[in-house]
Amino acid sequence: MSKNILAFESSCDETSVALLKDFEVQKLLISSQKIHNEFGGIVPELASRIHITNINHLTDNFFQDSEIKKKNIGLVAATQGPGLIGSLLVGYNFAKSFAISLDIPFLSVNHIQSHIYSCFIGLEKIDFPFLALVVSGGHTLIYTVEDYFQHTLIGQTQDDAAGEAFDKVAKMLGLNYPGGPVIDDLAKDGDENFHEFPVSEIKGKDYDFSFSGIKTSVLYFLKKNFPINKPNEREIKNICASFQKAIVKDLFKKTFKAASQLGIKTICISGGVSANSYLRKTFTELEKNNFKILFPEKKYSTDNAAMVGYTAYLASKFSKEFKSKIKCSLFEQPFPRLDMKHKHY
Numbered sequence: 001m002s003k004n005i006l007a008f009e010s011s012c013d014e015t016s017v018a019l020l021k022d023f024e025v026q027k028l029l030i031s032s033q034k035i036h037n038e039f040g041g042i043v044p045e046l047a048s049r050i051h052i053t054n055i056n057h058l059t060d061n062f063f064q065d066s067e068i069k070k071k072n073i074g075l076v077a078a079t080q081g082p083g084l085i086g087s088l089l090v091g092y093n094f095a096k097s098f099a100i101s102l103d104i105p106f107l108s109v110n111h112i113q114s115h116i117y118s119c120f121i122g123l124e125k126i127d128f129p130f131l132a133l134v135v136s137g138g139h140t141l142i143y144t145v146e147d148y149f150q151h152t153l154i155g156q157t158q159d160d161a162a163g164e165a166f167d168k169v170a171k172m173l174g175l176n177y178p179g180g181p182v183i184d185d186l187a188k189d190g191d192e193n194f195h196e197f198p199v200s201e202i203k204g205k206d207y208d209f210s211f212s213g214i215k216t217s218v219l220y221f222l223k224k225n226f227p228i229n230k231p232n233e234r235e236i237k238n239i240c241a242s243f244q245k246a247i248v249k250d251l252f253k254k255t256f257k258a259a260s261q262l263g264i265k266t267i268c269i270s271g272g273v274s275a276n277s278y279l280r281k282t283f284t285e286l287e288k289n290n291f292k293i294l295f296p297e298k299k300y301s302t303d304n305a306a307m308v309g310y311t312a313y314l315a316s317k318f319s320k321e322f323k324s325k326i327k328c329s330l331f332e333q334p335f336p337r338l339d340m341k342h343k344h345y
């Protein structure tokens with residue numbers, strides 16, 4: 001029998017609610033917080049306060065113009081982490097209270113897992129194994145995914161995440177936050193060979209990343225070449241294209257190396273940076289060499305509740321640990337969280 005799943009996401013600055021009928025998204029609302037633009041990055045305290053207002057409005061709107069009645073929801077799911085703790089607490093506790101008050105089973109969902117599975121939203125089942133590259137504002141991770149909810153971490157950033165580097169370089173160039181989509185746009189008209197920005201290698205760790213160096217090299221490049229006047233429009237476009245090329249080539253090189261060495265022919269790239277057009281083009285080239293390359297639909301690349309609901313669907317259908325009879329209690333942690341090291345958590 002099909003199940004209506006109501007899902008919530010609030011791990012960073014997006015508040016989102018989604019409704020799925022099993023693996024199919026019926027409705028998705030996302031509210032983004034513009035205020036962080038003024039600061040060139042997320043202000044966690046502001047983010048959690050805005051979530052409090054947004055989540056009430058969003059859920060009200062959701063049910064006002066929705067066919068679905070609350071009593072027909074079979075499962076509630078929410079992002080448990082990793083993410084900004086204040087932001088997480090708002091969405092997670094709202095969702096849990098919603099479930100408790102209506103006596104609906106509740107499921108905690110891991111944010112990284114939901115990014116990974118966002119590549120498959122709309123599919124009833126998934127073919128394994130595949131390699132997953134998760135590239136977002138807080139994470140740069142490579143996993144082998146052997147089966148449902150069986151992941152092995154094989155590479156990660158040692159410092160900044162790729163999205164963080166996009167955001168910080170955008171800030172140096174005086175561009176808006178989040179910087180990734182702005183750089184992506186400007187780079188389309190830029191010369192990617194304008195300057196070669198170096199990306200660090202990690203000795204002995206072929207699948208690990210380091211993006212703090214490239215950030216510094218952009219800063220020194222700007223100080224040296226534009227000590228007084230800011231770069232003009234053309235120069236900004238060229239810097240964006242050169243920086244984007246350096247980051248994407250590095251993501252590609254290490255992911256491709258991992259896939260080749262491990263003999264995995266399917267690569268799924270998810271997280272906010274997976275919306276990047278140059279990245280999509282670069283990875284898609286691999287299809288000529290018999291690789292299968294999967295991305296989420298662009299609207300599912302950045303944080304959204306549809307991926308949370310879809311992960312909950314997969315858990316309820318395929319996870320051995322999921323007990324469909326689970327009743328919500330304030331103290332239970334019904335979903336096995338992956339133990340993932342992350343500095344923001």
Ligand code: KG4
Nearest residue numbers: 136137138163178180181272273276302303
């Ligand atoms: O997955 P996400 O919404 O949040 C986290 O879990 O961190 O990712 C947000 C990140 C931001 O750093 C943003 O600049 C980046 O994804 N991003 C992009 C693009 N769209 C979003 N980076 C590069 N190109 C894009 N088109």
Ligand code: ZN
Nearest residue numbers: 115136302303
């Ligand atoms: Zn995310």
